[in-house]
Amino acid sequence: MLDSALAALASLADPSMLLMLLIGVVSGLVMGLIPGLGGTAAVAILLPVTFGMEPASALALLIGALAVVHTSDTVSAVLLGAPGSASASVTMLDGYAMARKGQAKRALSLAFLSSMAGGIIGAIGLTLAIPLARPLVLSFASPELFMLTVLGVALAAVLSRGNVIKGLTAGLAGLLVGMIGTAPTTAEERFTFGSLFLGDGLSLVAVALGIFGLAEIASRASQRRGDKQSVEVTGGWGSGIREWLGHWSQVLRGGLIGIWAGVLPGVGATAGTWLAYGQAVATAKDKRKFGKGDPRGIVGPESANNSVEAGDLIPTFLFGIPGGVPSAMLLGMLLTYGIQPGPSIINEHLDLMYMIIWAFAIASVLGALFCFMTVRPLSSLTKVPFSILAAGLVVIMLLGSFQDGGQLGDLWVMLLLGVAGWVLKSTGFPRAPFLIGFVLAIPMERYYFLTDSLYEGFDWMLRPGTMVFIAILVLPILWNVFKWFRARRQLGADDDPKSDSAPDAEAPLKNSVWSLGAAAVLLVVFAGSLVLSSSYSPDAKLVPQLVGWVGVIMSLVLLLTEIRTRKQAVAASHRVSVDATAYLSEQPALAPAGGTAAQAGSDSAGKHVAMANQGAAGASGTSTGSSDGPIRGLSAAGLAAGGSTWGPKWTADASFALRTFAWMGGFLILTALLGYLAAISIFLPAFLLIVARAKLKTTIIYTIVFFVLMLALPSLLPIDLPQGLLALWL
Numbered sequence: 001m002l003d004s005a006l007a008a009l010a011s012l013a014d015p016s017m018l019l020m021l022l023i024g025v026v027s028g029l030v031m032g033l034i035p036g037l038g039g040t041a042a043v044a045i046l047l048p049v050t051f052g053m054e055p056a057s058a059l060a061l062l063i064g065a066l067a068v069v070h071t072s073d074t075v076s077a078v079l080l081g082a083p084g085s086a087s088a089s090v091t092m093l094d095g096y097a098m099a100r101k102g103q104a105k106r107a108l109s110l111a112f113l114s115s116m117a118g119g120i121i122g123a124i125g126l127t128l129a130i131p132l133a134r135p136l137v138l139s140f141a142s143p144e145l146f147m148l149t150v151l152g153v154a155l156a157a158v159l160s161r162g163n164v165i166k167g168l169t170a171g172l173a174g175l176l177v178g179m180i181g182t183a184p185t186t187a188e189e190r191f192t193f194g195s196l197f198l199g200d201g202l203s204l205v206a207v208a209l210g211i212f213g214l215a216e217i218a219s220r221a222s223q224r225r226g227d228k229q230s231v232e233v234t235g236g237w238g239s240g241i242r243e244w245l246g247h248w249s250q251v252l253r254g255g256l257i258g259i260w261a262g263v264l265p266g267v268g269a270t271a272g273t274w275l276a277y278g279q280a281v282a283t284a285k286d287k288r289k290f291g292k293g294d295p296r297g298i299v300g301p302e303s304a305n306n307s308v309e310a311g312d313l314i315p316t317f318l319f320g321i322p323g324g325v326p327s328a329m330l331l332g333m334l335l336t337y338g339i340q341p342g343p344s345i346i347n348e349h350l351d352l353m354y355m356i357i358w359a360f361a362i363a364s365v366l367g368a369l370f371c372f373m374t375v376r377p378l379s380s381l382t383k384v385p386f387s388i389l390a391a392g393l394v395v396i397m398l399l400g401s402f403q404d405g406g407q408l409g410d411l412w413v414m415l416l417l418g419v420a421g422w423v424l425k426s427t428g429f430p431r432a433p434f435l436i437g438f439v440l441a442i443p444m445e446r447y448y449f450l451t452d453s454l455y456e457g458f459d460w461m462l463r464p465g466t467m468v469f470i471a472i473l474v475l476p477i478l479w480n481v482f483k484w485f486r487a488r489r490q491l492g493a494d495d496d497p498k499s500d501s502a503p504d505a506e507a508p509l510k511n512s513v514w515s516l517g518a519a520a521v522l523l524v525v526f527a528g529s530l531v532l533s534s535s536y537s538p539d540a541k542l543v544p545q546l547v548g549w550v551g552v553i554m555s556l557v558l559l560l561t562e563i564r565t566r567k568q569a570v571a572a573s574h575r576v577s578v579d580a581t582a583y584l585s586e587q588p589a590l591a592p593a594g595g596t597a598a599q600a601g602s603d604s605a606g607k608h609v610a611m612a613n614q615g616a617a618g619a620s621g622t623s624t625g626s627s628d629g630p631i632r633g634l635s636a637a638g639l640a641a642g643g644s645t646w647g648p649k650w651t652a653d654a655s656f657a658l659r660t661f662a663w664m665g666g667f668l669i670l671t672a673l674l675g676y677l678a679a680i681s682i683f684l685p686a687f688l689l690i691v692a693r694a695k696l697k698t699t700i701i702y703t704i705v706f707f708v709l710m711l712a713l714p715s716l717l718p719i720d721l722p723q724g725l726l727a728l729w730l
Contacts, residue, residue, distance in 0.1 A: 005127075008354035011056060012362065020057045021359055024064025025366050031065065032072035041216070042069055043326045044208045045396060047333060048403035049719070055337045056355055062333070063359040066326050068367030070305040071115040075375060078107045088305070090273040094290065094297030101293060108375060109240030110295050112368040114251055114302035119364025121255030121303065122262070122310025123357045129314045130346070130353060137318050138343050143460035145320065145342060146447035147469035149440045152321035157433040158476045165557055169522060170424060171433035172551040176529055176544070177202060178441025183540040185449045190540060191532060203404040204332040206414040207438055209397045211431050212325060214418025214664065217397075218657040219425065221390045221691065240295075247299045250280055254303030261304065262311020262324075276304035310360055317341050317353060320443065325432050328439045335443070387692035391684055392706060394664055399676070399710070402722050411668050411722075419661055426654070427515035428507035445543045511565050513649050519558040526551030663687055675724035680707055 011017060024046065031042035042065040050058035070088070077088040078095035091111055098107040140148075153175065157167030180191045181201030192198040244251075254276040261272030280300040281290050290297050313330075315321040320341035322328035331341060339349055346353070401414045424431050451460050460466060509515060526548050533544040648654075663683070670679035684703045688694040694702070713719050 004350040005354040005358075008351050009358050011351070011355055012060070012358050017057060017060050020053075020061040021064040021363060022366070024061040024066075025068050025363050025370065028065030028068040028363075029072040029367060029370060032069035033075060040208070040212045040325045040329075041393075041397075042066065043329045044205060044213055045400050047205050047208075047329060048400040050333065051403055055334070055339065055349075056352060058333065058337075059330075059352065059356055060359050062330060063356055064363040064366075066309050066330075067119050067306070067360045067363035068115075068370075070302075070309070071112060071119075071364070071367040071371055074108070074111040074115070074302065075371070078111065079104060088273075090277045090301040091298055093277075094292070094294050097291065098293035098295075098298075103293070106240035106243070106295075107293075107298060109372070110244050110298045111302045112371045113241065113244045114254070114299045115306045116364050116368035117251045118255045118258055118303035118306035119310065119367070120361050121252070122259055122307035123361035123364070125256075125259040125307065126310050126313055126357050126360070127354075129318065130350075133314075133318050134346055137346055140342055140465065141463075142447050142450040142454060143463050144465040144469065146444065146451050147466050147473075148319050148321055148342075149444035149447060151469055151473050152315075152440050153433060153437045153444075154473050155321070155476065156436045157430070158480060163428060164477075164480050165554055165561075166429045167433050169551065169554040169558060170429045170431065171437040172547055172554060173522060173525070174434035174437025175441045175444070175547050176526070176551065177207070177434075178438040179445070179544055179547070183536075184442050184446045186537055186540045188537055188540040190536060190544060191529070197407060197409045200405070201442075202413055202438075203401065203410045204329065204336075204439065205404045206401045206410045207417055208325070208329050208435055209401055210414040210417030211421035211424070211435060213397045214394070214414065214661075215421030215425055215431075217390045217393055218418065218422045218660045219653070220386045221660045222387070222653055222656040243295050244299065247296060250296050250299045251303045253279060253283075254300035255307040257300075258304035258307030259311035259314075262308040263314050272304045272308040273301035276300040306364060313356065313360075317345055317356070320440075322436050322439065325435050328432075328436045332439045335439075385692065388688065388694055388698070388702070390660070391687045391692065392702070394667065394687075395680055395684070395706060395710070398664075398667070398671075399719070399721070403719060406720060408668070408672055408722055411671070415661065415664055415668060418664070419658075422657055422661075423509075423514065423518055426507060426509040426657075427512075427518045428510035429518070448543060449539065508651060508653065509648060511562070511569075514654075516559070516562040516566065519555055519562050523552065523555040523559055526555055660691070663691065671722050671724060673724050674726050676721040677707065677710060678724070678726075680710060 012021070027046055028042045031045070043062050046061055046065055050061060053061075073088040074091050074095065077092040078099050095107040095111060098104070153171040154168070157171040158164055176191075178201075180198055181189065182199060183190055189199055257276045257279065258272045261275060277297060277300060280296045281287055284290070284294075284296060309326070312322070312324050312327045316327040316331050317334075318341065320331065322331050334341065334345075339345060339352070398411050398414065401410050402408070404410060421431055424434070454460075461470065529544055530548040530552065533541040533548065535541075536544070667679055667683040670682055674682075681703065684706055685699050688699040688702060689696070710721065714721060
């Protein structure tokens, strides 16, 4: 092992490897600053660049980006009070408070050094995991590997924040999409509808960038204003560095918590940072300063969010269970190189594992160093309106998707999945299980048929390792069912409106006609897969049929839940309507001579209707009442009709998101007709002027820079630009 570790370190001394690592670090720092992107977008955008590279160079590039995204996302959290990612929101509590006191450099130095230390602690944890897990991993056979793939999808869904049924349904949908193409056991085409393009399956880059990248752009493209009210980068770096040394125990504890959160699939950096913050508060003697600029509220969470990414690599590479979206893409990249996780990677590619560890540790140090040196220009990037950044991101992401298969069909698939990803996000479906299911679909099927051919019946389930994995799979499900029944018993017969229908900033269309429609579409998709797969050979249809039947059951449960929620909201609205209509009809009789009806309502009647209004608002996730009056803004006719209380039917953000997708579709049409460079020349200025409402000078400079960059890119990197029909005719 020591020889492999030293050989891996020597390989990183190669100039080309160092260059790849530096490019990854810079890309990760920039991506970490842009809200909503982070490690997912950093890996997905860089993934196409790795095609044709050696595995070591490709991993150095991707690990360099992944190791530092949580280092730079702190900048906007501290200086603007607007975190670059959800995990950075924990740092914002004390970091922004400290910066407003004129101590921004102190807060940033604490954050940068803690992130660096967290990355190093995570790398050490990954190093120790190899000898500890090696005997276990080498004992795995096909039954254990099959159960690990099942476990990866199930745990990502069960442990995801939000509705477990939605998480499982999303994971099953990802498995189904991953089965498009040629069956791994019979070489039979499935779900291709006779298309040669779909015969090879869908591109991992197109799926990842669609479900996460384009969906995120559509969700945030309406932000036409940047943050202008940033605090000055003042204070002293030295005071923060000295203070950081005094909190080494918090750094260590935060790093260990982050590793544990990374090992558990579906937990992620956000939960890890909050756990680290919670332990910092719990172990502090004086808790009064937390949230007001306490350094312990920065050190622990920042150490955790970087070590999470290293901890996530432990189950990904050693067991083939990706705990998050970036690690799922890394796993997919390894599979394309023919590198199997588990026993294969330990026996045949141990030097690659140690190269990953060295790259993670070195990137963490470089990331902190770059942030110290470039914090001012980095902070200015956070002030750029997202709608302006969105135009360039669309161009880069679509170009990245094209590099995998070199076909325009990948771009259309990416756009369709972008719409699907936006709907999933807006209606409360976790998207991580979808991508993990997509990546693990073929390995799951391959390991199952290998197991089925080697064992009689279900004898393989009696193996000790398999029984342990089944227990790990079942226990979280039983725990969630227990919590659900306990909550129902405490609430009594009625549902808790706060938990069932409360508005969600991350899922604004949850419990609405949109979520009802999403459940119905998923039911149709799973039912359709059953019909289509019924004509396949027995071996080719076995797993699709199993996924289809479970998906039908899950989506049917979702559909019935949505219908039930709607009925409860309408019933609550009807009760309010009767009370409010009666109150309105009594107003003239109550009004004094020469007075108005509004002046005549009795206090008791007003309070009665106001309380009823609040109950309906809670049940529907919308607000119908106001502090200005018991029924302000509601007409008698509207109340008598029952109103529209069950979630939004249409929102301004939804309209803007769909228009953004229409712009993307227009860009693809221009690309197909004129080619990529000509399409950029038309799309970028039009999008910037009409959608982002950018200034003419900004638009011209932006377009010229991107045109020149795309013109020079094929000569700098192994990248091809899509050619349109016009180029073929000429």
